[in-house]
Amino acid sequence: MPGSYPSLTLRLEPHMLPAVRAAFDDALADLRPQLVRLGNDGFIPEPWLGDPVSANVVTYYQANVMEASEGPYAALRAYEVELTKVRDNLRVLEDHYRRTEGENAALWGRV
Template sequence: MTDYPPATMRVSPRALPAMRAAYDRALDDLGAELRALRDVGHLAGPWLGDPVSQETFEFYNRRVMDAPDGPYHALLAYEAELVRVRDQLATMEADYRRTEGENVELWGRRL
């Protein structure tokens, strides 16, 4: 395993709303796909009724859709991470606006 130093991302405060909106769009698209996958992602049953299709049916549903470390849950974790990033951007934007408002108020009193 390689250790990398922490990275710092510098973002112009003016770019925060557009970045947050991009995350919102991505979350909307991903959410729609995850809902569809949740509804149709499980195999209904063994398609041929033979032992091989039975085994495949069980393996697929267990590993792909139900396993906590499987692909479907990885997509759910990805969605959660996008939500965390979007929410952090919103917090940063609110902090910036509050700080700028305080600065304007402070400078306005001195003039």
Template sequence: MTDPVVYPPATLRVDGDSLAALRSAVESTLNELTPHLGLMRTEAHMPEPWLGDSASFETWAFYTDHVMGAPDGPFQALLAYEAQLVAVRDRLVEIQAEYDRTESDTASLFGSRL
């Protein structure tokens, strides 16, 4: 098995006024994705081959091993995507708080001089 591809971190530059819209877009994506992943966790696993014949067993085994169970399979990729979106959302919240703090500090320091 080969190691998964790891990409270097990228820098995303966003205008301070656009942070709320970007965070909203990420939240919207999470709000759509997360329920589907919940359904996949509970309903997408096939407990056993549906007919008990060799063809359904082979299909079940492939699906179980490669789609739902493989560390580099589609289901794990979707879970990793969700985790990345959560990390982005959380970081955007931190950035927004830092931005708001900086704006407030700047206004306090220079507001009366402007």
């Protein structure tokens, strides 16, 4: 992701995992159609006046906003990747917790 930020620790009670994961699912569901729309409509197809000034603006905009590796569009794409990673990690934690709790309940005869 553009920029460098320190890692943070999120502490949750196990019963909170499904709700937090669902919030990340909702965020991704809101973000993805906007990214598709921006990817389709965010590029300026041609200089609007057909003159050198608008051609320069189009070139600058495409290069710095839509195509730059650390530009706004790339940052939104990186945000989507990070949201997906967190959501997927929450799923793994939730599955691990359920598996461990099931094994503990079986071990102690509370099935």
